[in-house]
Amino acid sequence: MTRYILQRLALLPLLMVVYSFVIFVIIQAPPGDFLTAYVATLASSGSSISQEQIEAWRAQYGLDQPMIVQYWLWVKHLLHGNFGLSLEYQRPNAELIGEQIGLTLALALFSFVLTWAIAIPAGIYSATHPRSLGDHVLTVINYVGVATPNFMLALILMWVAFAYFDLSVTGLYSPEYADAPWSWAKLADLMAHLWLPALVLGIAGTARLSRVMRANLLDELNKPYVVTARAKGMKEWRLVLRYPVRLAFNPLISTIGWYLPMLFSGSLIVATVMNLPNIGPLLLRALVNQDMYLAGGILLIYSFLTIVGTLLSDILLALADPRIRVEG
Amino acid sequence: MTAIDPLLSVRDLRVSFALDEGLVRAVDGTSFDVLSGQVLGVVGESGCGKSVTMRAILQLVERPGRITHGAIRFRRDDGIVDLAQLEPRGAAMREIRGGEIALIPQEPMAAFSPVHTVGEQIIEAILLHSHRWQAGRALSRREARDITVGLFRDVGISMPEQRVDAYSWQLSGGLRQRAMIAMALSCKPRLLIADEPTTAIDVTTQAQVLALLRDLQARYDTAIIFITHDLGVIAQMASYVVVMYLGRVMEEGPVDDIFHAPKHPYTQALLRSIPSLHGKTRVALPVISGALPHPFNRPTGCPFHPRCPDAMDRCSAAVPKPMPVAANQLASCFLHHDEAEP
Numbered sequence: 001m002t003r004y005i006l007q008r009l010a011l012l013p014l015l016m017v018v019y020s021f022v023i024f025v026i027i028q029a030p031p032g033d034f035l036t037a038y039v040a041t042l043a044s045s046g047s048s049i050s051q052e053q054i055e056a057w058r059a060q061y062g063l064d065q066p067m068i069v070q071y072w073l074w075v076k077h078l079l080h081g082n083f084g085l086s087l088e089y090q091r092p093n094a095e096l097i098g099e100q101i102g103l104t105l106a107l108a109l110f111s112f113v114l115t116w117a118i119a120i121p122a123g124i125y126s127a128t129h130p131r132s133l134g135d136h137v138l139t140v141i142n143y144v145g146v147a148t149p150n151f152m153l154a155l156i157l158m159w160v161a162f163a164y165f166d167l168s169v170t171g172l173y174s175p176e177y178a179d180a181p182w183s184w185a186k187l188a189d190l191m192a193h194l195w196l197p198a199l200v201l202g203i204a205g206t207a208r209l210s211r212v213m214r215a216n217l218l219d220e221l222n223k224p225y226v227v228t229a230r231a232k233g234m235k236e237w238r239l240v241l242r243y244p245v246r247l248a249f250n251p252l253i254s255t256i257g258w259y260l261p262m263l264f265s266g267s268l269i270v271a272t273v274m275n276l277p278n279i280g281p282l283l284l285r286a287l288v289n290q291d292m293y294l295a296g297g298i299l300l301i302y303s304f305l306t307i308v309g310t311l312l313s314d315i316l317l318a319l320a321d322p323r324i325r326v327e328g
Numbered sequence: 329m330t331a332i333d334p335l336l337s338v339r340d341l342r343v344s345f346a347l348d349e350g351l352v353r354a355v356d357g358t359s360f361d362v363l364s365g366q367v368l369g370v371v372g373e374s375g376c377g378k379s380v381t382m383r384a385i386l387q388l389v390e391r392p393g394r395i396t397h398g399a400i401r402f403r404r405d406d407g408i409v410d411l412a413q414l415e416p417r418g419a420a421m422r423e424i425r426g427g428e429i430a431l432i433p434q435e436p437m438a439a440f441s442p443v444h445t446v447g448e449q450i451i452e453a454i455l456l457h458s459h460r461w462q463a464g465r466a467l468s469r470r471e472a473r474d475i476t477v478g479l480f481r482d483v484g485i486s487m488p489e490q491r492v493d494a495y496s497w498q499l500s501g502g503l504r505q506r507a508m509i510a511m512a513l514s515c516k517p518r519l520l521i522a523d524e525p526t527t528a529i530d531v532t533t534q535a536q537v538l539a540l541l542r543d544l545q546a547r548y549d550t551a552i553i554f555i556t557h558d559l560g561v562i563a564q565m566a567s568y569v570v571v572m573y574l575g576r577v578m579e580e581g582p583v584d585d586i587f588h589a590p591k592h593p594y595t596q597a598l599l600r601s602i603p604s605l606h607g608k609t610r611v612a613l614p615v616i617s618g619a620l621p622h623p624f625n626r627p628t629g630c631p632f633h634p635r636c637p638d639a640m641d642r643c644s645a646a647v648p649k650p651m652p653v654a655a656n657q658l659a660s661c662f663l664h665h666d667e668a669e670p
Contacts, residue, residue, distance in 0.1 A: 224438040228511075230388055231433070232453040233426035236417050243441050250443070321443055322495050 001318060001325060008311050019303040020078070020296075024071045027292045027299075033063050034087045034290045061087065074293065078300070084293035088286070093297045096282065101264070103172060104278035106190075108263040111198035111205075119206045120249075123213025127221060127248075128240060138210070145207030151269040154200045158274065161196070170275040172197070197274050201267050209252070216251060220244035250321050257313030261305040333403060334361035335551050336385070336519060341398035341412070343377075343384050343575075352623040354380040354393070356575040356631075357669065359650065362519065365549045369566030369583065371559060371598070375620055377575035378555045379434075382521045385553075386425050387416040402519075404428065427457040430512035432522040436504040436529070440496035446504075447492030450476045450511045457515040479510040484540060502533035506540065513544065520545075520552045526561065538564055559602055563587060571595050574621070574631035577650055581657030591659040594632045630660070638663055 035054055042049055058064045062073055077084055083093040126135045161167040171178070172193045177186045220226070221244050229239045264279065271280035279298060286295040318325045343355040355377045362368050370378045383389045385400055400411040402424065414421040433439045440446055451472040458467040461475065473492065480488035483506040496504055505525060512520055522541065526534040538561065545552055554565050562569055563583065570580040571594065579592035590596045600614045618635035621627055627634050633643035646668035653664040662668075 224433055224435050225441045227388060228431075228433055228439045228449075228508075229441075231386060231426055231431040232511075233422035233424070233456055234452070235422065243444075246443060247441065323442055323497065326495070326498070 005311070005315065008314070012307060015307055016300075016304060020075060020300055021071065023296055023299045023303070024074065024292075025067075027287075027290075027295050028067055028070075030290065032290065033058075034061075034292065035063060037288075037290045038087075074296065083297040086286070086291055086294040088289050088291045088294070093294045096294060097279065097298060097301070100277060100279050100282055103276075104280075105263055107172075107194060107197060107201070107276065107278060108259075110194055111202035112259055112263065114195075114198050115202040115205045115209060118202075119209035120213055122206075123210040124217060124240070124245060126210065126214040127217035130218065142207040142211050145203050146211070148204070150200055150204050150267065151273045153203060154197075154270050154273045157196060157200060172276060197270070197276055200274070201270055212252065213248060216248035217244055220248045223247075250317065253317045253320050254313045256316060257309030257311070258306075260309030260312065261302050264302060264305050332363060335364045335366075335403050336362040336553075337399075337401040338381070338385070339399045339401070341381065341384060341400065342396045343380050343389055343393055344396050345393045347392060350624045353626060354575055354623070355384065356626070357398075357647075358572065358575060358577055360570045360577060360580060362551050362553060364518070365545075365551055366568060367545060367552045367554055367566045369562035369569045370553060370555045370572060371557060371562055371569060372572035373557060373620060375623070376572045378572050379523055380575075381572075382431070382523055382553065382555060385411060385521065386429060386431060387411060387414060387421050388425075388431075389416075402429070423457075426453055426517075427460055427515045428517055429519045429521065430515065430517040432505075432508055432512045432520065432525045434524045434527060436501060436508050436525075437496075439508055440504065442495060442497055444495075445493050446496050446499070446507045446511075447473065447476050447494075450479070450492075450507070450514050453511055453514050460515045475514070476510070479514055480507070483507070483510045483513070483544070484536075485510070500533075501529045502536060505529055505533075505537050509537075509540065509544070513548065513550070516548070517550060520550050521555070522552055523555050524557070525554075527556070527558075534561075541565070559587075559598065571598070574626065576631055576647075577658075577660065578632065579657070579659040579661075580650070581654070585654060585657050589654065589657075591653045591657060591664055592661045593636045593638050593663070595659075597635075597637075630662070 035058055039049065039054065055064075062070055065073075074084065083097070085091065086093050086096055089096060122138055126138050129135050158170065172190055173186070174189050174193070177189045180186055221240075223244070226239070226244055229243050230236075234242075268280035268284055270276070271278050272284055275281075283295060283298045285291070286298065338361070339359050341355055341358045342353065345352040345354060358377070358381055360368070360370075370381070372378050380389065380393070383393075384395050387395075389395060395412050398412055401408050402411050404424075409420075409424075411421070411424070414424075440449055451469065454461065454472040454475055455467060455469070458472070461467060462471075467475075476492055477488045480491055485491050485503060485506050491499070491503070491507070496507070499507065509525075525541070526537050529537065541552070541554075542565065544550070552565075554562070556562060566583050568581070569583050569586045571578045571586070571592065573594050578594045579586065579590065586595060587599065590599055594616075597614075597616045601616065603613055616635055617637075621631075621634065627644065629642075629644040629646055630636070630639075630648050633639040636643065640662060642662050646662075648660040648662050648665070649667040649669050650658040650660045651665040651667050653659045653661075659665075
């Protein structure tokens with residue numbers, strides 16, 4: 001097991017090199033660069049800038065170099081822990097990402113906990129009461145949840161909240177707290193705003209997870225070991241939780257690691273629609289403006305977390321399932 | 329018919345499954361007795377209702393199945409209790425299940441949870457019924473573990489201390505079935521239901537497991553209901569035999585009488601289809617003509633009459649009652665008596 005983990009860790013740097021190159025190439029792929037986008041923005045607002053000034057900047061940021069040289073410069077800085085400067089904001093990228101990360105994490109963790117806390121009990125109930133009224137009701141809710149795109153749900157909820165309850169649910173703070181220093185009142189205000197985006201972000205995942213849990217558990221409930229446990233005289237709910245639920249849960253453990261990159265990135269479309277101050281809109285803006293070092297930095301952290309998350313899942317699964325632990 | 333009170337007495341048991349396609353009467357008026365310390369063999373083709381009958385005794389019939397009629401009287405220290413009247417998930421039934429009546433299931437491969445050690449699963453059973461080992465006080469985990477190691481030794485598992493911590497998939501088929509037997513015996517049951525315990529394992533191991541069961545039965549004086557479709561196994565194990573067909577008892581009697589003087593045409597046909605060492609080779613084995621009827625189309629009258637070589641007009645009109653046909657033998661057949669079920 002230890003050997004397996006070490007092997008996977010040894011592979012990590014190689015994967016990161018490949019990812020960083022692919023990310024860089026893709027970000028570079030659209031025609032033009034940050035400065036052409038910048039000039040276009042200026043032109044649309046009526047002001048202009050001299051050609052010499054642009055060329056000077058282009059030289060300063062190394063944008064006149066061939067792509068491979070630019071890539072090398074970027075990687076060299078990354079190796080020193082330097083994520084570079086955002087061209088648009090003229091501030092270090094690490095700082096920009098750092099400002100958003102706290103709320104991104106809070107939002108994502110909240111929706112993760114909400115997803116699992118609702119989906120697992122709902123799945124267990126559905127599987128242990130198949131074809132009951134409760135099961136049918138949950139099934140319908142789940143289908144709607146899976147089938148509705150979450151940005152659509154976000155728009156509908158925002159409209160309902162605004163039109164019927166006179167609530168503004170965009171953003172994470174009420175206007176009076178937006179720039180206020182941290183206080184208990186601000187935290188309470190944050191929590192009051194957090195649950196709706198968390199629910200919107202989590203609803204499709206909740207529906208999918210509870211369907212998977214239901215299907216897994218239904219399979220497990222028909223296994224002979226359940227009859228064995230019943231024949232021992234165990235209490236039904238205890239038996240269900242101890243044996244089939246435990247086994248039905250294993251396939252889900254392998255997906256827990258996928259949440260790690262999601263925790264970091266936030267949901268781009270939903271966050272943009274709901275005007276949430278997390279990494280999602282930051283990445284979108286960086287991509288639109290060809291602020292390539294900021295976009296590259298975000299995507300690179302995202303890739304890193306994906307790899308680590310997958311590894312983490314594998315380790316968790318091995319801990320939970322002796323069939324993998326002993327043979328692996 | 330017996331002077332002694334039976335340990336278990338099943339009377340006119342009916343179990344049906346309400347499926348979308350219709351009602352399947354899997355057990356349709358089955359009656360038999362089990363005496364203390366007796367090994368009762370139950371034989372019949374696949375789908376004849378033997379397993380469902382045993383599930384019914386343990387109140388483990390799964391939905392949409394339901395016990396619709398009949399009594400399952402079980403003798404305990406404090407009197408006789410009708411298991412058919414108990415709540416399947418209630419405390420009284422759980423007390424008996426695993427404690428006084430234990431099950432050895434059909435497939436040892438899948439009968440243990442793969443993510444818990446076999447020891448853990450047996451210890452759990454012991455702790456659930458710990459008063460059967462120690463009156464007045466609950467056993468500790470440590471004590472339950474020691475009992476498990478002792479049981480493993482009793483059922484012939486070598487290195488029991490290590491095997492207790494093994495997972496079921498680390499054990500061979502024979503060892504798994506031995507561990508299953510250890511689990512069934514873990515609470516000193518009065519009655520053991522062995523549901524085709526040797527079907528899924530190879531012949532050599534099968535012989536060892538049968539020898540083990542015989543030995544344990546003699547040592548603990550546990551009554552065993554032994555279900556199988558293998559008449560050879562019945563001949564080795566049982567002292568009394570019940571022959572079932574389509575959820576009804578066709579014939580019952582002491583093992584020697586059933587094998588040497590079968591009365592019911594179905595029993596006779598079953599016995600004819602056993603290959604013999606002394607018979608002519610290269611001759612087709614006699615088979616029972618026709619096929620097992622579809623469960624939704626139960627024949628009227630005697631369930632066996634469409635396949636019976638001796639069927640008479642009356643057989644399709646009335647259901648024959650099990651009646652004495654010899655000293656200790658009952659048969660449900662109009663060839664031997666005229667009594668029909670009401």
